[in-house]
Amino acid sequence: MNLENTKVQMKKGILEFCILTVISRGEVYASDILETLKDAKMIIVEGTLYPLLTRLKNSGLSSYNWVESTSGPPRKYYKLTPAGELFLRELDKQWKELLFAVDITIKQRNQKTKKATES
């Protein structure tokens, strides 16, 4: 087992989940997504985002509109497709289950160590 590998695996699905969640806010463009993700410390370098956005769009989960910008190149404003909404809902459910699973396992461990220290 490789620690880095495991970390990357864990992060990967969650990153997609996060991006979909940000897009579900409504019309957002890359810089908005970046801002949120950077605040959340989900990504370190911006380059990570673009291949993911392209893939989400190509798999029909999201779509975008071109919007002219006053201060630069036209921007792509992303939003979720109905399929994307469904996808996100499933992920949301899955996430809660995961949270529960992790919560339970950690709680039980803590109880055991508590007992051990008591006795």
Add this chain to the structure above:
Amino acid sequence: MNKTVNINIGGVVFHIEEDAYEKLSRYLENIKVHFRGSEGFEEIISDIEARIAEMFQAKLKTDKQVILMNDVEEIKEAMGMPEDFGGDIEEEQPRQDSSQSQRTRRKGRIFRNADERVFGGVCSGIGAYLDVDPIWIRLAFVLGFFFFGTGVLLYIILWIIIPPARSTAEKIEMKGEKVNVSSIEKTLKEEFDNLKQRFDDFTGSKAGTGRRERRSAAGAFVDRIVDLVISLIKIAFRVFGKLLGVILLVISVLGLIFLVGGMLGLFTADIFIFPMAPFLFGSSLHSVLAFIGALLLFGIPIIVFMYKGIQFLFKFKIKTPFIGIGALSLWILGWVLSGILVVHMVQDFSHRAQFSEHYEDFTLDADMLYLDILPDGVEDAGVIIRIENESIKTLDDHFAFSFVTMDIVKTDAEDFKLQIFKSARGHSGKDAYHRAKSIQYNIESQDSSINFSSYYSIDKEDLWRNQRVKVLLKVPVGKAIYMSHDMREIIYGIGNVTNTFDGDMVGHTWMMKEKGLTCLDCEDETIEAPEPSTEYEGKETRLYYLDKFISVQVAHNLKERLLEGEKYRILSKGRSDGDWESEWVWD
């Protein structure tokens, strides 16, 4: 003051300093290389470019209108290096594809490194490819130069066939992926591990599931065997390909050394073993034809071998389709040129002419002539080429040939007669005749002795066209000749009564009789005349019956014994240990 350039990125125009521009374009190339082949490549790139444009715009204010180096640095930092954002994203979908593309990329391609070049960047390209300091490659080529300039030729060939690294992507490919002995080893090891894995799977399945599901296990068994065989064959081909590459390269390099060495030897004359060329190929046209013809005829296959060898070894391909056709047509041209040369040469040998001289001003009315060889001045001069017993000596302005042949025949005239026949070939009778006439051959005479030269010489300008000299001495009946031992060099098949070989005729006096030449002082003649009677009884005894003799000479390891007898008998006894004993019986 710094120079700026204008760029259009994401549809927006920016002024950017030149060095910053260099950096930015390298960075973008890196990103492109990274995403090449992945889904939505163009879109990803344009998204990134748009983002960069946006970030640039954020950096520009009214008092700052130019993108500087540190702006690019900051963008690079924010965007991250391609290694940081690519690999893990693609892994999920086409896992096999990505691992395959990684594998093929690791092997890399060979390029010429024009950035660090001395001439064509061949050495630094190879150095980058093999991960070796180019200085060693350069040193090898310089050393190669001393093998008749092979290094130079090889360099030029490589220069032609290896493409230069033009785009940054190619430059990265050139440098990034190392292929050296250990990496080849690694690839092979991976291959074998893979194979071993399959083999283990195969044996494991046999032990584990074999009993339970015999039928499907049997099917899997066959599948695995087929799998195993296929991967074995694949490995064999890969190893064989590399081996073939090495063999082809070695052959081509050796061939190149021989070719260049041969060419130098053939056409600069005097340095190497074969200075005949300028005599064979008279006109400069012939020389040029021979040179180019031979170069193409042998050089093209060598180059093709080398090319194929490199291709097998390094697996790079050139996109120029006409290289094969070009090589083939050049090779055919080589054949054509050589063909023209051969036709020309054959023409040059097509006509034969003979020119004869009669020597009658000698004192040939003597009763006996003493024949000897002239001491010649060419003995230790020039380069000597030996062909069997004959030799050719090359001198500054002429050739000396030892192909003189002499015959002695009977004549009905009263005096000796000496004739010299000179012959040669040429493209016409006239040409051949002139050539024959200009052969120089010396004979000197004093009193009753005649000295022959053992060589005749040809002027360099006359070329070698099978010039020959024949000496014919006609001896009248009743007159005699004596041949010195040196005459052996020129006499050839002289008929005589006793069928004595040329080599045994010298050193003796021969009288011309009606039947032919007869030896006057050959002791061994009488020994050869009667057949000895031999007995074999562990010992060998040979008995010669002789009528007349003046003296007896015993050669080799025979012992002499004189005994009394009724007749003259010579008995030679041989023992198994090789000793011979001869008894001389005086009967």
